[in-house]
Amino acid sequence: METPFYSVRMRASSGGKHIAGAERMVEQDEVGAVTFALTTRAMSAASGVADEIHCSVERIDPKTINYGKLPDLFTNEVSGFEEGRQRAAQLLNQAGVDLAIAKRAIQLLADGPGPNGAVMSGAVLLNMKTGERLEADQRRGVRVTRMDLSAACRTQSEQQLLAHGLGHRRVLEALTLAGKVLAAPGVVAELCWSDDPDYTTGYVAGPAIGYRRITTMKQRGDSKGGRVFMVDTEAVNLAGLVMYLEKQPVLFNEPGRIIRHDTGVITDG
Numbered sequence: 001m002e003t004p005f006y007s008v009r010m011r012a013s014s015g016g017k018h019i020a021g022a023e024r025m026v027e028q029d030e031v032g033a034v035t036f037a038l039t040t041r042a043m044s045a046a047s048g049v050a051d052e053i054h055c056s057v058e059r060i061d062p063k064t065i066n067y068g069k070l071p072d073l074f075t076n077e078v079s080g081f082e083e084g085r086q087r088a089a090q091l092l093n094q095a096g097v098d099l100a101i102a103k104r105a106i107q108l109l110a111d112g113p114g115p116n117g118a119v120m121s122g123a124v125l126l127n128m129k130t131g132e133r134l135e136a137d138q139r140r141g142v143r144v145t146r147m148d149l150s151a152a153c154r155t156q157s158e159q160q161l162l163a164h165g166l167g168h169r170r171v172l173e174a175l176t177l178a179g180k181v182l183a184a185p186g187v188v189a190e191l192c193w194s195d196d197p198d199y200t201t202g203y204v205a206g207p208a209i210g211y212r213r214i215t216t217m218k219q220r221g222d223s224k225g226g227r228v229f230m231v232d233t234e235a236v237n238l239a240g241l242v243m244y245l246e247k248q249p250v251l252f253n254e255p256g257r258i259i260r261h262d263t264g265v266i267t268d269g
């Protein structure tokens, strides 16, 4: 019998405000340790003291899992957040998004994409042609879950990233999430920077450009951030896309390449 997997999800809030979240997909013997690690993380979130932490565990049928390769990672060193945002607009454009829509996505994250500038727990879905928001709930957004790395791929990727000075857990987590998003039907690009006031790195990713880290996307101390997925609505049925993002299990079993400096070359670093 194939080994079952479990989706482990954590989300934490303070005064009704999202402050931390994480998702893993692991084998049975890891569920206890992962639940412990995610709860511990929620207890020490930089964005506030959690007054509610929800951790859920759901069994996944191994036959439903899609397997894949992580995207290649390129790093863009920038001197400050203005240059970082300019670079992000160029990269979104390279990924296939009009400059005006790219700038709208950046502004959304800069302002806080939730109601009254709040941080969302999930992502904004943005129509890449009109700039219209597509997510049903603008407070929550769409939360991507049920993705992880196989144990061997995790070990290899961690070693590889560490060797490039990218050992921060956030890098591999974001790469995993982006890997699932880039394989989503109709998604042309993703923009992300964290709402964590101490973590200023962000990225742009797209099927056509891979995963492009940008070293500075906001000023230290700024607690706004989030994710925007830019969608070609002519290429996909929205309900099908949301179903894929929220429910389709994806396990990466092959690391991507790490390219230290982004030279602007898209397919071969």
Ligand code: AMP
Pocket: 021, 023, 119, 120, 121, 122, 123, 142, 143, 144, 145, 174, 177, 192, 193, 194, 195, 196, 225, 226, 227
């Ligand atoms: P983080 O990288 O964890 O700091 O998250 C930054 C922002 O990305 C959060 O405020 C959410 O808006 C969004 N986000 C985090 N995790 C997910 C996810 N699994 N699916 C969709 N959006 C997410």
